[in-house]
Amino acid sequence: MTRGLIVVDVQNDFCEGGSLPVTGGIAVAGKVAALLAGDHGYDAVVATKDHHVDPGDHWSIEPDYVDSWPVHCEVGTPGEDFRAELDPARFDEVFRKGRHEAAYSGFEGRSPDDASLAGWLRERGVDAVDVVGIATDHCVRATVLDAVAEGFTTTVLLDLCAGVAPESTENALAAMREAGARLA
Numbered sequence: 001m002t003r004g005l006i007v008v009d010v011q012n013d014f015c016e017g018g019s020l021p022v023t024g025g026i027a028v029a030g031k032v033a034a035l036l037a038g039d040h041g042y043d044a045v046v047a048t049k050d051h052h053v054d055p056g057d058h059w060s061i062e063p064d065y066v067d068s069w070p071v072h073c074e075v076g077t078p079g080e081d082f083r084a085e086l087d088p089a090r091f092d093e094v095f096r097k098g099r100h101e102a103a104y105s106g107f108e109g110r111s112p113d114d115a116s117l118a119g120w121l122r123e124r125g126v127d128a129v130d131v132v133g134i135a136t137d138h139c140v141r142a143t144v145l146d147a148v149a150e151g152f153t154t155t156v157l158l159d160l161c162a163g164v165a166p167e168s169t170e171n172a173l174a175a176m177r178e179a180g181a182r183l184a
């Protein structure tokens with residue numbers, strides 16, 4: 001198989017100290033950085049970024065932390081940047097999503113050349129993907145479900161993921177497993 005790694009939304013705002021901090025986000029950033037610094041064996045490594053300009057009611061001053069969230073990953077702010085642990089040079093491509101919508105799934109993202117994630121991976125012969133990042137119960141979940149739907153053999157590396165809340169994380173694990181993803 002030709003294997004790809006998808007690093008989902010390891011951005012400052014989703015880590016401790018950010019506007020929508022997920023516990024364990026910084027630890028995930030460190031572990032992903034360590035993986036990418038070594039001889040990881042992936043044929044392609046991509047990252048996704050939440051990249052909001054005006055995502056409508058995805059942002060709220062009274063967020064419910066289910067469908068609405070504090071302002072996060074606003075284009076042009078440090079919160080939208082990758083965590084400093086990550087060296088962007090390790091990514092073969094970056095897919096940005098959510099300019100004017102929620103866009104939880106990395107498969108909604110586009111490269112600077114306007115490639116879709118699925119198209120970009122297929123063009124390189126990738127047929128299996130590992131998914132890591134933040135948050136297990138939202139953007140990782142949506143990205144994994146789309147990866148399976150797009151026909152990729154999909155594995156979630158749970159040790160390199162962090163979730164917002166325990167219950168929704170458990171639900172996400174069940175949904176990803178049921179869809180046919182492998183949880184590792």
Ligand code: VGL
Pocket residue numbers: 009014050069104134135136137138139140
């Ligand atoms: C995410 C909540 C809101 C995520 C994005 O990256 O999982 N979560 N927007």
